[in-house]
Amino acid sequence: MSGYVESEAAVVIDGVDKVFNAGSLDEVTALSGIDLTIGAGEFVSLIGPSGCGKSTLLRLIGDLLTPSTGKVTVFGKPAHGARLDQDYGMVFQHAGLFDWRRVAANIELPLELRGWSRADRAARSAEMLDLVKLPDFGGHYPRQLSGGMQQRVSIARALSFQPKLLLMDEPFGALDEMTREHMQLELLRIWRETGTTVVFVTHSIPESTFLSSRVVVLSPRPGRINSIVDVDLGERTDDTREDPAFFAKATEVREALRADEVGA
Amino acid sequence: MKGGRTLRVVVTTIVALLLVVALWEGYKWMGGQTDDHWPGTSIELPTSTDDLTMPHATDIAGELFEEVRDGRARLPLYLFLLKKGWYTFQEAAIGFSFGLAIGLGLAILMLRWRVAERGLLPWINVSQTVPLIALAPIIVTWGRLNDIPDILSISLIATYLTFFPVAVSALRGLQSPDTAHLELMRSYAAPWRTTLFKLRLPAARAYLFPALKLAATLSVVGAIVGEISIGTKTGLGRAILEYAQRYAVSPERLYASVVGAAILGLSVFGMVNLAERLVMKRTEGVERADRVAA
Ligand SMILES: Nc1ncnc2c1ncn2[C@@H]1O[C@H](COP(=O)(O)OP(=O)(O)OP(=O)(O)O)[C@@H](O)[C@H]1O
Ligand SMILES: [Mg+2]
Numbered sequence: 061m062s063g064y065v066e067s068e069a070a071v072v073i074d075g076v077d078k079v080f081n082a083g084s085l086d087e088v089t090a091l092s093g094i095d096l097t098i099g100a101g102e103f104v105s106l107i108g109p110s111g112c113g114k115s116t117l118l119r120l121i122g123d124l125l126t127p128s129t130g131k132v133t134v135f136g137k138p139a140h141g142a143r144l145d146q147d148y149g150m151v152f153q154h155a156g157l158f159d160w161r162r163v164a165a166n167i168e169l170p171l172e173l174r175g176w177s178r179a180d181r182a183a184r185s186a187e188m189l190d191l192v193k194l195p196d197f198g199g200h201y202p203r204q205l206s207g208g209m210q211q212r213v214s215i216a217r218a219l220s221f222q223p224k225l226l227l228m229d230e231p232f233g234a235l236d237e238m239t240r241e242h243m244q245l246e247l248l249r250i251w252r253e254t255g256t257t258v259v260f261v262t263h264s265i266p267e268s269t270f271l272s273s274r275v276v277v278l279s280p281r282p283g284r285i286n287s288i289v290d291v292d293l294g295e296r297t298d299d300t301r302e303d304p305a306f307f308a309k310a311t312e313v314r315e316a317l318r319a320d321e322v323g324a
Numbered sequence: 325m326k327g328g329r330t331l332r333v334v335v336t337t338i339v340a341l342l343l344v345v346a347l348w349e350g351y352k353w354m355g356g357q358t359d360d361h362w363p364g365t366s367i368e369l370p371t372s373t374d375d376l377t378m379p380h381a382t383d384i385a386g387e388l389f390e391e392v393r394d395g396r397a398r399l400p401l402y403l404f405l406l407k408k409g410w411y412t413f414q415e416a417a418i419g420f421s422f423g424l425a426i427g428l429g430l431a432i433l434m435l436r437w438r439v440a441e442r443g444l445l446p447w448i449n450v451s452q453t454v455p456l457i458a459l460a461p462i463i464v465t466w467g468r469l470n471d472i473p474d475i476l477s478i479s480l481i482a483t484y485l486t487f488f489p490v491a492v493s494a495l496r497g498l499q500s501p502d503t504a505h506l507e508l509m510r511s512y513a514a515p516w517r518t519t520l521f522k523l524r525l526p527a528a529r530a531y532l533f534p535a536l537k538l539a540a541t542l543s544v545v546g547a548i549v550g551e552i553s554i555g556t557k558t559g560l561g562r563a564i565l566e567y568a569q570r571y572a573v574s575p576e577r578l579y580a581s582v583v584g585a586a587i588l589g590l591s592v593f594g595m596v597n598l599a600e601r602l603v604m605k606r607t608e609g610v611e612r613a614d615r616v617a618a
Contacts, residue, residue: 124507143513150511156504160526169522173512 069133070225070257071098071121076130078116089282090116094130096276096285100224103251103258105268107313108278114261115229117283121259122150122227135224146174148225149218153233155210157202157217164189164198167217174221188216191250208239212246219250226251226258233263241298244270248296265317269310270296277316287316345381352378379576384583387576401577405563405584412547412560413588415475419482420543420592424536426483427490431528432520434491435498452488456546459484460553474556481553482546486539493535497528533600540592548585560585 078091090113098104106114119125120132123143134142142148149170157166167185168176176184189195192212202210211231218226232240248271251258262268268275275289291309293300300306354363355373362369371377388402430448434441460481467477501523509519551561560581567578 119507122507122511124510143511146511146513148511150508152504152508154504156502156508158505158523158526160529170512173514173518173522 068100069097070100070102070135071096071259072133073097073117073121074131074133076120076127076132078113078120078125079128082128091120092282092284094283094285098257098259100135100257101255102274103248103260103272105260105262105272105275106278107262107265107268107275107317108283109280109317110263112278112280113283114278117278118227118229118259118261121225122148142225146170146221147223148227149221149223151211151214151218151226151228151231153230155202155207155214157210157213159202161202162198163194163200163202163205163213166202166213167198167220169217170221184220185216188220191219191253192216192246208235208243211235211243215247215250219254219256222254222256224256226256228258229261230263231260232267240267241301245296245298247271265310265313266301269306269313270300275313275316277313286319289313289316348378348381352380376572376575379579384576384579387574387580390577392577401580405560405581408558408560408563409584409588411558412544412551412585413592415478415547415550415559416482416540416543416588416592418476418479419546420486420540422479422483423486423539423543424490427487427539428494430487430491431494431498434495435520435524436516441495448488448491451484456481456485456549457553460550464550464554474554478547478550478554478556478559481550482543485542485546489535489538489542490532493531494528497531498524500531501527529603533596533604536600537593537596540596541589544585544589544592560588 073094073096076091076094077089080086080088080090094117106117108114116125120127121134121139123132123134123139126140132139135147137145157163158169161169164182164185167188168181171181171184185198186195189198192215194209194212194216197205197209197213202213205213211234215231218228232243235243244267247258258271260268260271262271269289269291272291275291276285277287277289278284279286289309289312293303293305293309351369352373355369355378357363360369360372361367375383388405389400391398392401392404394404394407430444434444463480463484464474464477467474467480498520505523505527506519509523514522547559548561548564551559552565555565556562563581564578564585567574567581571578
């Protein structure tokens with residue numbers, strides 16, 4: 061616990077377990093005894109070996125799953141209420157754009173559902189396209205874009221209604237190293253400009269270290285929080301990646317992951 | 325390349341037509357040479373090739389311009405068939421529309437309630453095992469008892485054939501969006517109806533259109549079978565029935581009307597194709613590998 065007062069917290073996870081298919085032969089305990097508080101405006105990464113329950117935890121925050129025990133609070137209300145209030149935006153590993161909608165229309169989808177006028181929607185999607193550096197692609201169809209461009213559109217879509225919370229599940233997983241590093245900087249810029257809270261799932265140690273103010277290290281199944289690494293590297297630039305302090309932090313995360321392996 | 329595409333369709337159609345005529349005439353010629361046996365054997369051909377069984381393609385085509393009686397008027401056969409075909413087309417179109425509506429409705433019902441899927445799907449499947457020939461008179465009799473115009477009864481028979489492929493493929497299409505898309509809509513707290521209209525229905529189009537092409541041709545079959553079993557005074561089915569009875573006198577006429585029915589089937593197929601291109605245009609603009617390679 062990092063000592064945030066309740067009102068400042070974006071997400072409070074309190075004693076959460078998640079068991080899939082309880083009581084049947086394929087029962088899986090995905091998460092066990094999760095306590096985590098994420099402050100408003102924080103950038104928190106969840107890292108851990110495959111199958112440890114990172115996506116499950118993210119889905120619990122987004123109320124796409126319900127906990128078996130414990131409770132999840134988002135901006136002071138139950139996760140369910142936060143979802144109904146559309147307090148968060150979600151970005152998945154695959155862009156998940158609608159093929160039959162032009163890029164601009166994809167970005168405007170959440171606005172459409174909220175009943176925005178056509179003019180307001182067009183203005184906002186143009187703004188978002190600028191933000192993700194795709195100003196000329198509003199009229200394209202998703203399949204005419206590269207994977208990295210599609211992912212940027214999906215980020216623009218998640219940000220279009222300016223959610224206070226952004227949930228991202230390995231959004232850069234499918235990208236090459238160059239694009240990925242570029243996108244990381246873009247994301248940090250957007251995060252600074254919008255002041256939103258980000259929960260970011262990743263497999264990558266350098267990525268989690270580079271992006272976050274805190275890295276939450278999960279143990280293998282059943283997922284538990286074994287340690288939280290505070291990362292204080294100031295404002296990130298490309299030079300940060302070669303900074304000894306950055307390496308030191310990455311090593312710390314790596315060792316926390318190793319400790320989990322041994323400990324589990 | 326819109327123009328190139330149309331040209332290609334026209335050229336392939338003509339080539340295909342010429343090929344059919346060439347095969348027909350070639351087979352006929354061969355039979356004439358060998359007295360209806362496979363060349364160099366004593367095995368008989370499956371059909372004899374005399375002018376009564378297989379009239380010349382040119383005679384069939386020529387028959388189209390012969391005058392026939394239509395009530396008190398006289399007009400060339402092709403105009404007569406066009407008139408009858410138009411009537412049959414209307415029946416088929418009504419039947420197709422009903423079939424589309426009912427099929428879509430059933431699919432949405434089955435999507436909404438799992439119980440409905442379990443309860444309905446077997447019956448939908450069973451419905452298609454009832455032979456049309458047995459069903460048609462029942463629908464017609466029932467329709468006449470209830471003062472339903474014949475044209476609607478016939479359409480109903482066409483509906484019976486068309487709703488099935490629509491229901492089955494629409495259900496598959498509505499269920500096709502992947503978890504990420506559904507979770508996205510859930511994250512927007514989108515109500516079920518919104519998810520249906522913004523996600524499930526658009527995603528279903530790609531599954532629906534192949535079924536609609538099938539349904540369109542089936543609706544013509546249904547309408548013709550309906551006409552024949554109802555014994556209406558009009559429609560292509562009626563013409564086919566009449567000319568079948570007078571086959572011995574002029575076989576060309578029956579062939580010509582069958583060709584008419586085939587053309588009608590092809591036309592409705594083409595219309596659905598066109599509709600597909602209009603509706604699905606939105607995802608075009610992607611250079612596909614097959615086009616690049618061609
Ligand atoms: N819908 C589900 N039904 C049943 N079991 C599930 C479901 N979703 C996840 N699980 C199980 O829960 C565990 C955690 O899955 P999860 O997807 O959260 O892992 P992850 O950490 O995101 O893995 P990865 O890094 O490979 O994405 C796995 O063992 C998985 O089999
Ligand atoms: Mg995952």
